[in-house]
Amino acid sequence: MESAGEAARALFAWGANSYGQLGLGHKEDVLLPQTLKDFSCKHQNIKSITGGGGHSAIITGAGELFVCGQNKEGQLGLNHTDDVLCLTLCPVLSSLCVIQVACGWDFTIILTRNGQVLSCGSNSFGQLGVPQTSGGSLIPLKIESLTEKVVNVAAGLRHALAATEGGMVFQWGTGMASRANRVSHGKMIPAFLTAKEPCKVTGLEDVKVKSVTASSYHSVSLTDDGELYVWGSNKHGQLVSKEAFLLEPQKIDAHFFSDEKIGAVWSGWTHIVAQTGGSCFSWGWNEHGMCGDGTEENVYAPKPITALGSAKPFLIGCGAGHSMVLYQTPG
Template identity: 30%
Template sequence: MEKAAAAAAAEEGRGAEEEAEEWAWSWGAGTDGQLGNGGFQDHHLPQPLLLPPRCRGRVSFVAGGGAHVIALTSDGEVFTWGRGTHGQLGHGNLDNIPHPMFVKFLENRTVTCVSAGWNHSGFATDSGQLFMCGDGSFGQLGTGDNHSRNLPFEVPYFIARHVEKLAFGMRHSLVLLKDNSVYGFGSARRGQVGKCVSRNQKSCNVPRLIDDFPNCKIVNIYANGDHSAALDESGCLYIWGRALIGEHDDDQPWAVLPSLSISQVALGWHHALVLSAGELFTIGVYRHQKCDPPVSGKAAVQQSDKSATSSTHDESSSLSTLEKVPCIGGEQVVQIASGTEHSALVTDKGTVFTWGWGEHGQLGLADTSDQVVPRRVNIGDKGPRTSDGSLGVYCGSGFTIAVKSA
């Protein structure tokens, strides 16, 4: 069954191979087909990602999961590939697919937002519906049970509500509604889905309102690992879940970095990137670094009603400091992304830089070494130029994808 599906996917992607070389690339872990290049191997340098012709110049967003990928086009079509062993690709089977495949179940709907967890996927439509598929063993599908599903299934809880944004962590899900309310469901052991009925509750399979925000307009939500975050319209960042700053996990959102007006956020498993006024900062730690990160500026992380102290409770917690990422050769950072323990950025010149954990070649630097400072990725002679269109970079757990739009 898996071979037949892979063959069908290969046929769909083969005709676009030459065109795809100028439009999309992938590198890093590939043993489940998540690189979308027709194979099941790791690659340490950027490889052509075989987008079908109908995707050329139309990919508006890419969500990377544990080993699967969701691509959303500008007109609301969805393509998935990679690991499908829990049904997270939404094709009605459990196959691994090494080429992007159109999700036919959603063909009569216009999808506006997608997200990928470790083994689950979500799709929000222009009418505010939420469809989920994949692993549901922690309740992360929000369907009131712990069953997995291999076809997108509408979440009943949100039928009378309007879903606008999604953000999935390893085994939990966040949803932002049009009415400015935020809901969480799935694994709850680190507080990542907000307050539960009891502190001993390990998971929640029905969406729960996270109502601890001050009177503000939430414009985006983020999740990765056991972390959750939200950004309001004034650029204030709220975090909850597994401790990213300080010693303790928290099931209530709290404001951090009040001195910064943040425009973009990218969460990893043990670190986060924040972009503010063109300057890039990191909080947390890379456990695979062999030395301290570079510091061209350091500021204490100040917070209301909480003390900022160095963590001692386990090796994966962070220091209560903010590290400024050094200037990238005078180029302006325009987009950021994070995998489990690696990071990527794109500059205004269309240049990709990566750093952090490199064991699977996810940094695209021809080796498997970790990197402490951002390093330029050579996408090749046919790589993107500013005049050709904009470039987006996206990270899965141990892989990276770059896609150019028209």
């Protein structure tokens, strides 16, 4: 979730804290927001906050990466495997300017200002994209095969994505492969679903992608023209298709969004939220009401979140089973 800026002077955290992922210095769950007293925004202009299976990461305006939480697989990039209870600077990246971080279940993908991508943590499914190591890594390793400048990255449960300056999308990590095999019925499975290093996603040759997002078992890309392409598991209707699994990207028709262009998109574990010029749409798994339509029934096509009224959303975040929207009321 991006920070709007310099006015913020305190960082709060709450929820599950089994590994110290809240950065509060202990491992007790927290039911009400608490301030991180040891990490004051007064001195650190926070640009982004994100979380993974049990770890958290923050990027400052200076391009520094601070991490905390679960570190069993080295996903914090600190060259050890001890859990970290307070936000700690990742010193290995001190000479680089980090502009984006994506946290998977037990791994981390890091994008620098010069367009390089690094990764650390578990590599059990090839999700680090670094064939030079068969195991995981305790420090961020550069993904050498991504030779074109990368502008956006995403991390799913056990796979990762990168969008390049030229509009191409690369995927790696085999986390989606088993589901693809079960539903392929003898069809050829695209190489990018079984790749352990970045592999070009086929089916996007005629579009220019500007951003990507990933979930547990599906992927989403947003083009310069404001169109959404999706692929992977459709178990909960999150891909707006009759197919159980989409082996290659498929465009979601614009009429689902009232023919408006999509400005940004976010993905939870099994649901998606998209933002147009003045509306929020959500669809997919809805057991906990994360689609915001007042029910707990799955939503099989993009549906406006009418409860927001005429409010204009400008910042959205999705978790495994929840959604958050920051918006500006009219007037």
